[in-house]
Amino acid sequence: MNEDQLILDLVANRDLDTQSALLDALKDSGLNMTQPVLSRLLRKLGVRKIGGYYRPPAPNRPAFPNLKYFLSPPNLIVIKTLPGHANALAYHLDALKLRAVAGSVAGDDTVMVAIAKGSKIGEVHEMLRRIFEGDGRPE
Known part of the structure; x- marks a missing residue:
C-alpha cells in the first residue's frame, strides 16, 4: 500500500482529529513523514475535516432534491x-x-x-x- 492509499485508509476507518494523531497512526503503520509533507498530501488527496475528524474526499454524493x-x-x-x-x-x-x-x-x-x-x-x-x-x- 503506498502512502496515499495508507492515508486514505486511515482517515476512512479511524477518528483522527489532528494531524499529529494522523502522523502517529502513520508511524504505527511504518511510515514516517513530517507535518508539512502530510499537510501537502492531505490537500492533494482532498482529505478534509468533517465533523471534527479527517475524512477522505466524498464520492459522488447522491442527489437529494427538494429537501x-x-x-x-x-x-x-x-x-x-x-x-x-x-x-x-x-x-x-x-x-x-x-x-x-x-x-x-x-x-x-x-x-x-x-x-x-x-x-x-x-x-x-x-x-x-x-x-x-x-x-x-x-x-
Whole structure:
C-alpha cells in the first residue's frame, strides 16, 4: 500500500482529529513523514475535516432534491424529502460521522436528526444544508 492509499485508509476507518494523531497512526503503520509533507498530501488527496475528524474526499454524493428542514429546538431537525429518499439520506448522513449529530431515524420521506449534546441546532441545520444542497462538505 503506498502512502496515499495508507492515508486514505486511515482517515476512512479511524477518528483522527489532528494531524499529529494522523502522523502517529502513520508511524504505527511504518511510515514516517513530517507535518508539512502530510499537510501537502492531505490537500492533494482532498482529505478534509468533517465533523471534527479527517475524512477522505466524498464520492459522488447522491442527489437529494427538494429537501425541507423543520427545526424543533433544542435538539431535533426533521428533514422532508421525496418519497423513497429518506433512508439513503440518513445512511449518507450517518456515514459522515458528524460529532454534532447524535443519530438519525428515517421513514419513507422523512428523516429525524437528533442533535448531539452541546451542539447548536442552527449551526447543525446550516451544516446539513451545505452537505445535502451544497458541495457535499460541512465546511
